[in-house]
Amino acid sequence: MLNKYPLWKYILLIVAIIIGGIYALPNIYGEDPAIQIQGTRGANIDLATNDRIRNVLVANNITNAVSDWNREQNSILIRFNNQNEQLAAKDILLNELGKDYIIALNLAPATPFWLRAINAEPMKLGLDLRGGVHFLMEIDTDTVLLKLQDQISDSAKDAIVAKKIEIQKIEKIDGFGIKMQFETETVRNEALASVSNLAQQFTATAVGNNEITFIPSAARIAEAKENALVQNLTILRNRVNQLGVAEPIVQRQGTDRIVVDLPGIQDTARAKEILGATATLEFRLINQNVSSVNIAKGRIPADTEIKYDRNGNPVALFKRAALTGDHINDAKSSVDEKGLPTVSITLDSAGGTIMQKVSQQNLNKPMATLFVEYKEGTEVDERGRPILEKHEEVINTANIAGVFGSQFQISGLDNPAEARQLAILLRAGALIAPIQIIEESTVGPTLGAQNIAQGFKASLWGFISSVIFMLVYYRAFGFIASIALTINLVMIVGVMSMIPGATLTMPGIAGIVLTVAIAVDANVLIYERIKEELKNGRSVQQAIHEGYKGAFSTILDANLTTIITAIILYAVGTGSIKGFAITTTIGVATSMITAIAGTRAIVNLRYGGKRIDKLSI
Known part of the structure; x- marks a missing residue:
């Protein structure tokens, strides 16, 4: 029978609309001022830490704060009623917790728990709409x-x-x-x-x-500085990828500085820790000829130096590293057969060759894994900035029991959180030279609320104009198109919210406005074809059927060319151009569903299988 959908098609459309609506819902809730607390290496965050923080805040008359302990990420997120409480709490916690924890201001989505339980989060907004995190980093030349x-x-x-x-x-x-x-x-x-x-x-x-x-x-000297800057740029971009940020800006400034802008980032503490960390590993052979007595008397050969493990025990290491972290291709945290945290290391081909040679020549000899990190010290330079201090710690010693190459494990870590953090740092790449964050800020929107308001007005007036045109020109069918247009906008927001890392910018809003016109254009083609079929003497049912069938190929061709153009823009463009391409592609895809399948479903329900002499079109 003409103009009849089977039940499964209606169910499929309803399910798609409901899912889009649910995932669009988080965008109607606001954001809470918050503080993100992240444990640094060796500083674990547990329920006792959470209780300690809560008691400190209550003792300072901050009683309405709500804390959320994330065991997997070794962090605590504390929400506040207002920014005054947020700023006061940061100063209090900095004094209480000290340097063992990273404390950063944040904005946390006020999404209800039942939505967060299904991973429904609001869209991330770009720096030009919401702002984000800005870092200015300087390389220690x-x-x-x-x-x-x-x-x-x-x-x-x-x-x-x-x-x-x-x-x-x-x-x-x-x-x-x-x-x-x-x-x-x-x-x-x-x-x-x-x-x-x-x-x-x-x-x-x-x-x-x-x-x-x-x-x-x-x-x-100039070449060494340039190489360090270029390689650090590449490594920082890799680390940004670990954070899952869309449309980041990582670029050089002068000869020794790097600018990093992370639009829409939520976990600012994690961003600061991952980007600013300078951790790497060195694998060094242990000098067995140096006894504890000689160490105590300071009788150390010229090719050897003393490093310490976390318990303060001295270890005599050869100064020349057998292998450095520059050769690490991959690192994954796991547990060994005893249930203890480990990090599985995969080296590049050159590193594998070196490690195979070292292990072959030093069978049954001890080798140590040295953890190297640069941290801000108590002294400052002439510009008043903290001077970076080198911290080294032997985290593992073991005998070379057999010949191995590009894959092996390191153990001796305190907890799984430390293993995960070390794996991320090594996987993202060890910085060629330590960098210091000399400027950090949570960036407000460029032109602030004005940009958001103008973008909203553009979308609203585009929508209203399209609805008025459709209602006046196509009457009842125009009303059906307006319903589909509303659903289309909801689905665009829902899909944008579902895509991990997708960021909405001002050009992205322009893409949404454009897709509103595209969706209306599809309905215009369909309705004009229906009117043409009616003029040619077709019955109402045949005209509806032929209208949708005849216009489909034209609509498909037009939308496919638009999508292809958007894909090319995304491939060759950067920043805001990619934002425009993403929203355009999503909008075209959802408009195909709503303008064709959606309106057809409503038309079939209203007119399908009925004897109708005249259409309101």
């Missing part, structure tokens, strides 16, 4: 040059030792250079000849009777 100094020392030493020339003394000098002392002038000259092929790395100059200085050139 001194650390970059100190690493260059070590590289020069290793390169020169390897070249000289390869010629069986004995070095009596090595020391660091100003200008990030190295000075080596030899027994005689003749030996010194032989050493100078052995490093002649390394002139591109440094300038080697004979001084005194038996010494050589190795100074990096200005070009080599």
